[in-house]
Amino acid sequence: MEGVLERIRNVSAGCISKFQYESALFWADKAASLSQYEACDVYHLAQCMFHMKQYDRAALLIIRRQLHLKHSVFRYLAAKCYAEAKQWQAALDLLEGCQKDPNISLSKKLPSTESVNGIPDDKEMLTSLHLLRGNIYEAMEVREIAAECYKDALKADIFCYEAFERLIGHHMLRADEEKELLESLPMSDLCKGVEEEELVRFLYKTKLKKYDKPGEFEVPDSADNLHENLDVATSLAERHYYNCEFRTSYKITEGILKSDPYHPSCLPLHVALLVELKETNKLFYLAHQLVGKYPDLPISWYAVGCYYLLQPKKQELARRYLLKTTLLDRMYGPAWLAYGHSFASQNEHDQAMAAYFTASQLMRGCHLPFLYIGLEYSVTNNTKLAEKFFSSALEISQDDPHALHEMGVAAYTNKDLQSALKYFNKALELIRILGEEIHIEEWGPLLNNLGHTHRKLKNYDQALDYHRQALILMPHSAETYSAIGFVYAYMGNYLESIEYLHKSLGLRRDDAFTSNLLDYVVEQFAEADKPIYGDIESEEAYPIPTMDINFKIDDYSTPPSSVKPSGGSDITPEDDSKPFGDVATLSTPVSGVTTIPTIAEGRGVMMAWSESNSTLSDAHTSTSTTQTPHTARMQTKSFTGDMVFSTDDDMDLDDSINS
Numbered sequence: 001m002e003g004v005l006e007r008i009r010n011v012s013a014g015c016i017s018k019f020q021y022e023s024a025l026f027w028a029d030k031a032a033s034l035s036q037y038e039a040c041d042v043y044h045l046a047q048c049m050f051h052m053k054q055y056d057r058a059a060l061l062i063i064r065r066q067l068h069l070k071h072s073v074f075r076y077l078a079a080k081c082y083a084e085a086k087q088w089q090a091a092l093d094l095l096e097g098c099q100k101d102p103n104i105s106l107s108k109k110l111p112s113t114e115s116v117n118g119i120p121d122d123k124e125m126l127t128s129l130h131l132l133r134g135n136i137y138e139a140m141e142v143r144e145i146a147a148e149c150y151k152d153a154l155k156a157d158i159f160c161y162e163a164f165e166r167l168i169g170h171h172m173l174r175a176d177e178e179k180e181l182l183e184s185l186p187m188s189d190l191c192k193g194v195e196e197e198e199l200v201r202f203l204y205k206t207k208l209k210k211y212d213k214p215g216e217f218e219v220p221d222s223a224d225n226l227h228e229n230l231d232v233a234t235s236l237a238e239r240h241y242y243n244c245e246f247r248t249s250y251k252i253t254e255g256i257l258k259s260d261p262y263h264p265s266c267l268p269l270h271v272a273l274l275v276e277l278k279e280t281n282k283l284f285y286l287a288h289q290l291v292g293k294y295p296d297l298p299i300s301w302y303a304v305g306c307y308y309l310l311q312p313k314k315q316e317l318a319r320r321y322l323l324k325t326t327l328l329d330r331m332y333g334p335a336w337l338a339y340g341h342s343f344a345s346q347n348e349h350d351q352a353m354a355a356y357f358t359a360s361q362l363m364r365g366c367h368l369p370f371l372y373i374g375l376e377y378s379v380t381n382n383t384k385l386a387e388k389f390f391s392s393a394l395e396i397s398q399d400d401p402h403a404l405h406e407m408g409v410a411a412y413t414n415k416d417l418q419s420a421l422k423y424f425n426k427a428l429e430l431i432r433i434l435g436e437e438i439h440i441e442e443w444g445p446l447l448n449n450l451g452h453t454h455r456k457l458k459n460y461d462q463a464l465d466y467h468r469q470a471l472i473l474m475p476h477s478a479e480t481y482s483a484i485g486f487v488y489a490y491m492g493n494y495l496e497s498i499e500y501l502h503k504s505l506g507l508r509r510d511d512a513f514t515s516n517l518l519d520y521v522v523e524q525f526a527e528a529d530k531p532i533y534g535d536i537e538s539e540e541a542y543p544i545p546t547m548d549i550n551f552k553i554d555d556y557s558t559p560p561s562s563v564k565p566s567g568g569s570d571i572t573p574e575d576d577s578k579p580f581g582d583v584a585t586l587s588t589p590v591s592g593v594t595t596i597p598t599i600a601e602g603r604g605v606m607m608a609w610s611e612s613n614s615t616l617s618d619a620h621t622s623t624s625t626t627q628t629p630h631t632a633r634m635q636t637k638s639f640t641g642d643m644v645f646s647t648d649d650d651m652d653l654d655d656s657i658n659s
Contacts, residue, residue, distance in 0.1 A: 004034070005031060006550070007033045008027050008030055008031045008034065008278075009031050009041070009044070011027050012024045012027035012031060012048070013044070013045060013173065015027065016047075016048070016051070017145070021051040021052050022052065024048045024051070025049065026047045026249075027318075027393040028044050028616065029042070029045055029048075030043040031044070031045075032045045032169060037065065038359055039067060039070075039071065039074075039116045039119065040116060040118035040119055041116060041121045042061065042062070042065060042067060042074075043073065043077070043118070044059040044118075044557075045061065045075065045126055046061050046062055046074075046078075046081075047077070048078055049061065050077065050080070050081060050084075053084075055081040055082070055084050056081065056085060058077070058078070058081045059060055059078040059081040059082055059094075061322035061348065062077060062078040063094075068094060069097075071116065071119065071122070072119050072121075072125040072126075072129065072308075073119050073122075073125050073586050075094065075097075075129075076095075076125055076128055076129055076132060078094055079091040079094045079095040079132060079136075080132060081091075082094060083132065083135065083136055083139075084600070086139075088136050088139050088140050089140075091132075091136050092133075092137075095129065095132065095136070096133075099383075120602075124585075126479075127153050127156040127157040127160050127163075127370045128153075129160060130150070130152040130153035130156060130163070131149070131150070131160060131163050131166075132147050132152045133149045134146045134149030134150040134166060135164065135250060137149060138166070138170070138331065143172060143361070145460060146166075146172070147172045147173065150163040150164075150166050150167045150172070151163075151167070151181065151184075151562060154167075154181070154185060154186060155184070155186060157190070158185050158186070158187055158191070158202070159190075164204060164207070165207075167181065168207050168208060168365075169207075170331060170333070170362065170363075171333060171362065171364055171365040172364060172368045173364065173365050174364060174365050174396065175208075175211065175365065177365075178208045178365065179208070181403070182201070182204055182208060184266055185204075187200060187201060199285045202219070202362070203226075203232075206231075206232055206235035206236075207235060210235075210238050210239055210242050211239075211242050211243070211396070211397050211398075211399075217365060219232070221293055223253065223371060230256050230259060230263055230266070231265060231546070233251075233255070233256055233261065234253070234256060234265045234266045234269065237249045237252035237253050237256070237266070237269060238269055241272070241273065241508035242397065243271060244400070244401065244434055244437060244438060245437045246273055246276050246277060246437055246438060247277070247436065247437050249273055250270075250273045253266050253270040253273060257270060260291075261289075262293070262294070264299070267303075267402075268299060268302070268334055269300050270286075271286070271299070271302065271303050271306055272284065272306075272334070274286070275306050275309065275310065278310065280307070280310050282514065283303065283306060283307045283310070284307050286303055287300070287303040287306075287307050290303050291303075291304060291329075296323045296328070297328070298326075298328040298332045298335065300327040301322075301324045301328065302321075302332065302334065302335050303324060304337055305318050305320075305322035305324075305339075305342075305593060306318075306334065306338055307340055308321065309322075309338055309341060309533045312345070315342045315343075315345060315346055318338070318342045319342045319343075321341060322335050322338050322339040323339065326339065331362055332362075333359050333362040333363040333366070335367060336358045336359035336362065337355070337359045337363075338355075339354075340352045340354075340355030340356040340359065340372060341353045341372075343355065343468065344372070344375075344376065347379075349376050349380055352376055353373065353376045354370050356372045356373045356376065357369075357373065359372075359375060365396070366393075366396070367392075367393040367397040367400060367403065368393075370389045370390075370392040370393040370396070371389070371390065371400070371403050371406065372400060373389045374387070374388075374389030374390040374392075374393065374406060374410075375406065376385045377389065378406065378409065378410065383413050383414060386406075386410055386499075387407070387410040387411075387414070390406045390410060391405055391407070394407060399430060401426075401427040401431050401434075401443075401446075402427075403428040404423045404426050404427035404430070404531055405423065405424065405427045405446055405449070407419075407423045408420045408421075408422075408423030408424040408427065408449065408453075409449065411423060412449070412452070412453060412456075417453055417456050417457055420453050421450070421453050421454075422455070423447060424450045424453060425450070428443075428446060428450065431443050431446065436519055441473045441474065444470040444471075444473035444474040444477065444480070445470070445472070447466045447467070447469045447470035447473070448466070448470045448477075448479065448480055448483055449465040451463040451464070451465075451466035451467040451470065451487070452483065453465065455486070457492065460487055460490060460491050463487045464484065464487050464488075467484045467487065468484070469485045471484070476557065477503045477507075478505075478507035478508035478514070479504075480505045481500045481501070481504035482500070482501065482511065482513065482514045483509065484500045484503040485497045485498070485499075485501035485504060485514070485518075485521070486499035486517060486519065488500065489517065489520075489521050489524075491564040494521050494522075494524055494525040494528070495525065498521055498522060501518040501521065502513055502518070505518065506538040519644055550583075570631075605650035
């Protein structure tokens with residue numbers, strides 16, 4: 001009989017290796033009966049039930065025979081079954097046994113038993129137990145304990161990449177904490193040789209330092225062949241993304257997806273880049289492909305939501321699919337970012353703030369949630385809190401021009417003009433370095449804000465210079481014409497001021513600030529003592545008078561990207577610090593942001609990737625609103641690829657996707 005039993009055991013094991021789980025379950029059940037349910041046969045039978053997704057049945061098989069009290073592997077398997085069935089508390093109670101204190105090391109709770117042939121011993125299961133415990137705590141949203149469990153798993157086995165990915169991919173650690181983690185790992189003790197240690201350290205470093213410059217990315221000589229590895233290439237693309245080098249990052253992700261069209265780490269980053277670069281048609285095609293092949297994965301519906309996010313009139317559809325993404329995976333940070341963008345684009349600030357705060361809890365190591373929270377506070381005129389969150393974003397990403405710009409707006413609003421000038425100049429310097437990597441025309445408001453700041457400092461020539469540069473990038477901007485006219489009024493050059501103010505009203509005739517300013521300048525021009533003959537060829541034609549500008553601004557309409565004030569405001573040379581206009585700010589993945597979408601599975605956020613509107617003016621306070629690549633100002637690009645459809649057509653993913 002022993003020979004027959006051994007033969008049946010081998011048949012069942014062979015069926016598992018050939019993915020014939022139903023056959024394996026049938027023969028494993030017979031082997032367990034023949035052996036009177038020996039531990040090794042029960043373990044094999046429970047494994048087969050797990051593969052067949054019969055989770056409760058497998059857990060009951062183990063618990064009835066009380067094997068979970070004798071062997072760690074049975075405790076792990078039963079808890080794993082409950083976790084797969086989303087019975088989190090039952091899994092945690094079983095995993096921790098009678099010890100309820102989660103701060104006590106799991107290794108002290110393990111039962112001391114003899115090893116059994118055919119099943120892993122307690123020492124081998126220690127890493128898996130830490131990992132499962134971390135997964136359960138994370139699902140229960142106790143992220144601090146979950147992070148400690150993942151760290152314990154890594155220290156028990158440095159090759160447990162799953163624990164490392166949970167910590168880094170889900171943004172559980174800040175940059176300094178990531179560095180401490182890498183230094184605390186006992187690599188020299190667990191690696192067999194220097195080359196192995198160098199390889200592990202390099203691979204983990206590529207995942208850690210996403211805010212480092214891409215030029216610092218060096219592959220060690222012992223691992224030279226990894227230059228072509230797709231995971232390593234994805235890490236490099238992510239560095240380019242977080243350094244705002246979007247076009248370079250896009251070229252890398254496009255090459256990765258040609259080799260592996262459904263690379264899980266690259267897809268969220270690629271979606272975020274398509275949003276950032278406004279490649280609407282390509283995003284439409286990718287979303288269709290993902291939904292058709294992987295309807296149960298969050299990334300599929302995240303891509304659909306991001307597509308609708310780019311359609312200004314379809315934000316309700318965007319929210320529907322992004323919400324579906326969060327239902328599939330509540331820990332998907334980039335989806336929460338994009339969800340917040342859809343509300344922010346319609347000035348629904350409370351809902352946007354709630355989504356951003358959720359994202360900030362899920363993505364502690366990413367600067368984007370803090371940037372967007374600051375933008376929402378800025379829009380609601382809570383400058384102090386806005387500045388606090390902008391500072392948090394800058395601590396994580398010190399060279400993000402969008403965060404620098406918003407800090408400049410906050411400093412200007414607080415009348416700290418020198419600090420505002422410092423932030424604006426640094427942002428401009430970074431933008432010039434990036435060059436063609438970004439849409440340079442979106443940064444016209446930064447130039448306008450530099451002009452406003454110099455005007456406040458009475459550097460009128462420099463103010464005019466920056467406003468004229470902004471006019472080159474935004475030739476149809478009424479705000480820029482008004483700003484130039486305002487500076488000319490300060491300089492006493494009323495004729496030039498009138499000309500530019502007229503141009504501004506020609507573009508936006510209902511601007512109350514410009515209209516009232518024009519009335520005042522015309523009045524000053526009419527009262528000038530010096531008669532005018534012929535053309536005025538220089539600013540010296542008018543002496544600079546002692547100005548006392550003091551006129552009342554009545555309620556007026558504002559552009560869609562700005563905040564409508566509640567009432568009028570008095571503008572004087574001593575108090576003309578209230579801002580106007582709009583400026584673009586970083587979108588992101590949505591892995592990860594953005595994207596959004598990062599905001600990568602957790603990083604790409606990337607994962608969603610937004611545009612903000614914040615600029616300085618003298619008509620009203622509009623420090624910043626967040627609108628991802630989905631604002632009312634956005635125009636859809638025509639398609640340049642091989643597909644024959646166009647986003648200008650009345651196409652609707654909702655008609656073609658079975659949700």
